Amino acid sequence: MSVDKNLKILIVDDFATMRKVIRNLLKQGGYENIVEAEDGAAALKILKSQPVDFIISDWNMPNMSGLELLKAVRSDDELKALPFLMVTAEALKDNVVAAVKAGVSNYIVKPFTAEVLNEKIEKIVKSLAA
């Protein structure tokens, strides 16, 4: 089963440059249907106003962190089934445990290649379809 490249992906990161970097990596994997938000609060507004198929969120962000966004998504009846890939700068055990407890679909540690990012997306989407 191949993953639909028209998936609408929401990138959440407070650094505009990092959003561009992730967008560039996704483009290399054939994903071009992308929306962006600068923090968790802005992401929730987008999620409430338009359909999104997949969330890629940074962990460390001001206003609303990636973990807080994940918790908000998982506690919302309309959004709770959305695939959620967390991006972190470090794979600290405590952080991973907290994210798994909160219902993260998977996580990816920076730095990462386009191949690794796309593999993670495919793995999550395929596991949901199974």
Place this chain on the structure above:
Amino acid sequence: MDVRFINPFLNGTVQVLKTMAFVEPKAGKPFLKKDSLARGDISGIIGLTGAARGSLALSFSEGCILKIVSNMLGEEIKTLNGDIKDAVGEITNMVSGAARKELETLGFNITAAIPTVVAGKDHSISHVLGGPSIIIPFETPQGPFVVDICISAVGGGK
């Protein structure tokens, strides 16, 4: 400074630039730096606390960082603009993360602060511990950059 701290930062730098920017920097021989003058045109600095305390700075020459960020973004950047500043902060953050992951295996659990970025000719770098610092020089086809670290184990280390 404990020499065990050098390799994690060296390895982390190579890993980050190779993975995110397809640039393979060539490391030179580390040396001691006693002044606060940055060895590049733009620097990212990040504070470190925990089992070891200090700071890490990455200072890039203009040509080098323009190539790195252009590769990261998939578009050519010609001047030291806001994208470059953001990227230098993010690269510093990622190098710190990769190095701290390796240091964790040596028994040092270290946390990092939020990076700051300083640009301009002859800018200075203020290390948390005051200095001196260790410089790891790197070469890329587009110009040099350095990793500038000043870090010490808390309570004498392990």
